[in-house]
Amino acid sequence: MSGAADREAVFPTRQSLGIMKAKLKGAETGHSLLKRKSEALTKRFREITRRIDEAKRKMGRVMQIASLSLAEVTYAVGGNIGYQIQESAKSARFRIRAKQENVSGVLLPAFESYQTEGNNDFAMTGLGKGGQQVQRCRETYARAVEALVELASLQTAFVILDEVIKVVNRRVNAIEHVIIPRTENTIKYINSELDELDREEFYRLKKVAGKKQRDTAEQDAEMKARKEAQAAAAAVGENQAPDTAADDAPADLLAAEEDEDVIF
């Protein structure tokens, strides 16, 4: 039974068959496009994952070097400068900017670091001693933060791509396993219903033709019988000459009737 299978609720007409066929075609095109998109994204995704792995390891090294230079500062300044620095931090010199990158219709943000000119919160740090070390430490940490920013943009791209790939794959699977089979079922159903209608129609025509044939045969038989009767009457009339005039008129009437019948 086509009614038991999963199909859309449509009337089985030729018009909806056309609509369904167009829909199936659209679904197939969409499926192949989405599949390609998913593949492109996955390729990009794998690349990013590899780079994240590398960048995380690099970050470990960079941060180690940076900590070392901070230890140098602590040693040179001869005390902990943490408190002083925390208090004098006012406005960020090191900022980030987000820009977009387009990968198969997905906007991936990428952070870009830049340093604003002019404001230096730590002009006084290390003024007494260790100024050089402080300077070097700042540079080291600036480089470390740059690496961190790069890693952060990779990670953002990773999170977004992960999400997008999931959505795209879900769509691909939905089209492949739900929409296309359902549309095919609907087309099958409409076709079977239309065939059924065709058969019914054919049978009906055959019935009508049969009835007509039977009617014609009956009429023919009737006509033949009448003609035979007429011929017999004529033969009788020839034998009985005086009745001719009286017989002629009914014969004419019959002929007229017959004519009418034939026309009818």
Place this chain on the structure above:
Amino acid sequence: MASQADYKDRQFLAVIGDEDSVTGLLLAGIGHVTSPPDNQKNFLVVDNKTENSAIEAAFERFTTERKDIGIVLINQHIADRIRYRIDTYTQAFPTVLEIPSKDHPYDPEKDSVLRRVRRLFGE
């Protein structure tokens, strides 16, 4: 995906870390204090006495409340203390980045993003 519109004005980094990490990163110039009367700092120094709730509150503030932070840096050993919060954090913005600290070497196995990477590749 929904947060793609509002990342334009995210221009600061935030730090949750031990004193040395914060000091170093502030030296690099990422420290920012918003103008009065808020006076919100974008960094939090965590030591042994800091409560987990304070770390969580700071994490919450940096990731959800403030709209001008693009990257949240957090020391890995501190991230471990609020690991469940970080593992459930799935937004793209702001990015949460676990960094190593001086006393605690970096362990890729604990990083929530790297763990996802490993899971995806079935390692």
